[in-house]
Amino acid sequence: MADKNAEIDDPDSDSDSDEYEYDTPTIPPRAAFRRFWPLTRGLRKWLLLVWVCTILAALAETEAILLFGELTDHALNQGSLSAFWTPAAKWLGVAVVGAVVAYAGNSLAAWATERFVMRLREHVFDHVQQLPPHFFQVHRQGDLLSRLTSDVEAIETLVVSGLVGAASAGFSALFYAAAAFWLRWDLAAATFVLAPLFWLAARRFSGSIKDVSRAGRVADGAITSVVEESLGNIVLTQAYGRRDAERRRLHEEATAWFRASVRATRLNEAYEQLVQVIETVCVLAVIGVGAWEISTGRMTLGQLLAFAAFLGYLYPPVRGLAQLGLTITAATAGAERLIEILDVRPSVTDPRHAADTGRPDGAITVRDVAFRYPGADRDALRGLSFGVSPGELVIVTGPSGAGKSTVSKLLLRFYDPDTGEVRLDGIPLRDFQLTRLREYVTLLPQETLVLHDTVRANIACGRPGASDEAIEAAARAADAHDFVVRLPDGYDTRIDPGTARLSGGQLQRLAIARAILRDSPVLVLDEPTTGLDAMSARRVLRPLRRLMAGRTTLMITHDLNLAPDADRILVVDRGRVVETGRHEELLARGGAYSRLHRSQNNAVMDTGELRMPVFPETGAERAAEAWVGGGAGQGYYPGDAGGAEYYGYDVPAPAPAPEPNPYAGYDPYHPYYGHVPPVPQTYDIPQGY
Incomplete structure (x- = not known):
């Protein structure tokens, strides 16, 4: 796996862009292919071998069809059993060779495909692990999981399977077309006039299929996120009776996925039926012209059957090429979602020349x-x-x-x-x-x-x-x-x-x-x-x-x-150090730390805010209890209007109140160990201290 970290980042991307904005890019299939093609490094010789196997298999099928025409004219049409054995033996030999070559090519293609998927998944996972913490606050975990699974597989379709499929369909169509022209070039030329209709049909449907594929992938990621969040917090879900609410959340996302999936199926089915009609028109045209050719003696029955067979073998790869275009267009939606992640730069990187130090002392x-x-x-x-x-x-x-x-x-x-x-x-x-x-x-x-x-x-x-x-x-x-x-x-x-x-x-x-x-x-x-x-x-x-x-x-x-x-x-307060010292020093100082310490010891429960008991008290007691700050002119009363935003009261700093025994009044159910006096009533002190 020496190549698993092959560089696929776009060198033209703007590394100075705002890291916090993550917009899914829109890119054409060719650009997506170029982006991920470097990850095939080390696999290309095997892909080339797959191509060779594909060519040999297509040649074997072409030869088998020609042998079928020969068998028809010399054995079946003449009713001669002796003329059967030679072309039959050749046909069987060609079929065996074609089967062996096809098996080798398909097995090798599967190996290269899964190797690419593993390499890409490891690359993306390694990249995601380097991203800053705020990235994971923006992206839901379920959506990231979807991108690491289904979107990675979509890119494999775009880069590897698409390439192998295009080679297989392309060479097959080329050989079948050449054989058809060799049999009857005029009939083949008339037939291929309709071939552009396949391309026009694919082009008509490609944009819509890409849109619904993108919507389906987004919805699939949302479903994974809802399930992951709900099951990951199952105690909260059950304790708060959120079963119906979570089911509604899942239903909303599943409905979006359902609509996208149904629309994608309808578009694909409409395309398939349109292509089927085009094929039927072509076949009927060949049979009609062929019947007329036979009646005039310009064509034998074996030639017509062989030509029809070539046509029958030719249209599937031609249709496959058009369908492959739609598949690649749909896979581009997954590539866009993955590129969105790969374009996010880590907030920190290794230096060009790292410091050469031993184990530090820890200063x-x-x-x-x-x-x-x-x-x-x-x-x-x-x-x-x-x-x-x-x-x-x-x-x-x-x-x-x-x-x-x-x-x-x-x-x-x-x-x-x-x-x-x-x-x-x-x-x-x-x-x-x-x-x-x-x-x-x-x-x-x-x-x-x-x-x-x-x-x-x-x-x-x-x-x-x-x-x-x-x-x-x-x-x-x-x-x-x-x-x-x-x-x-x-x-x-x-x-x-x-x-x-x-x-x-x-x-x-x-x-x-x-x-x-x-x-x-x-x-x-x-x-x-x-x-x-x-x-x-x-x-x-x-x-x-x-x-x-x-x-x-x-x-x-x-x-x-x-x-x-x-x-x-x-x-620390508002991003600055406002006090520093030892525990006893800070308590004696009567400043921010002393206030925090008293609020913790007097808290009935930890709410994440400072909550102080309210007792009847004199103004002096209030000054001693509520003062926050340092010396004269530097403190404030949190209970006053404006709270922590008002500084500079010209009031002398009060003497600190005597500290209670930190372990007095121990309550095993209390999150802290401090003194717990009875509290009849509480009020909120604004955040700040």
Whole structure:
């Protein structure tokens, strides 16, 4: 498979175009063929051999028809049995040779066809894996699956099967026509006057068939998306009683597919019947003229039968060529949908000359970084700057939408900053080879990646080829070994993304084992305790600490229970660092972090917003409780009109309220571990802090 990554990208495409807009291009079949023809590199000699087999098979059929005419004139017409054996033996020999050659050609064509499909599918899949995360927010997964399956097969029809079919039909038509002219050129010339009617019929139907084929493929992708989304969220579907709603969604998409399919069938059937009428006219003309020729003695019965046979053999390939044109036109719709994906450029690429470094120490520098997602109307990060020393644990926290997770995407170089730069050990991330960089930085995302495979394979995906001993050692370090060995087949138990065998905490410990096995110098933990109840989160903390030991760790989280362990805390808001320091320092400062900490400890439940209890309080108590900001003239009251948008109140910063015991009032059903006072009533604080 040395050629599987053959370049097929359009060199004239505009790489500077907006990545967020994905418009399906409209291209002619010839351009689509040229676009994907490079993927046949390495297969072309076999396709040439298929052509040779096709030519030999067509010659064998032509010779067989001529022998049929000879057999008719010398054996059947004269009633001579002795004249039968020689042409019969020749006919049988030609038929055997033709069958062997046809079998070899068809078998080789099937091999080349499937090889092309596999190569194209791998190429597209490899390309899709390099695309930025926002691409998958624009395209539904079911539609992408449809493009990787049915659209790929349509392109195979356009490039390989179409080429083989055109060769077979073309050579057959050529030989049959030549033989017909050799028998009676005047009769053949009169017959072929009607041949352009086949081309005109195909041209008349091609545009409509392409349109309905495109609509059918879009509808097919939509059906796959609806099924994938519904079954992938089956618990939500059942819990919210969405059975009828999901059925209506499927019905709408299926109706669009039904209409496109029925219209395509009608168009194809109309074309077939029109061609059948044209063929009938031609055959009747030949029989009529032939009967007159025989009556005048200018033509024998054997010649007429042979000519009629050639005509009968000639029209199918001629009709096939016209039908092939319609098929290729329809396949172009699939090519357009696939080219739409292939024209999307990865947001990051490897440098021409990658930095030649060993394993880094893990020093991270983010310097004056600004970044806006493609298609967004505001910056996710604006002038973000901070540094992390090797082995340091830094927690990044802040309100939702502040830009915390964007930091992790830049560290793994899913995107490059618009301005500023991110460095690892003083080297810009742009200078690292992507695969090497992502070996140095391990991400532990919010949702645990689960492969449809064994527990062993799920852990080993962090380091393919790891020994069983290393996998088990990583599982022990992640406190996962005990529950793994209790599974029916231990480490060989198969799990899948929707598995009910393991709890969320157990899956998280498998993810930690995977990260331990990967042994990268830099860790990025994105909400490592999100979705876990208090008991599960506590069980995860110990293996998390083992994982972080000796590694540079950037933890992005709303959960501040690990904050006392952090060497430093960064509070991010509106794409900037607004506070930095240790846990105790930030609490004593009484600023944004203190406010976040109190809101978490006082929250009855995590709603994703800051919700504070409302108690009868004096103005001074309100000032002490509601103040957000730094020193005098730098804070604001979130409860005031305008909320977080109003700055610059000339009010002295209040002294911080005494912090409650973080483990007092422990509630096992609460997502955090903090103090839970009775709350008779709540009000919403605007997003911002």
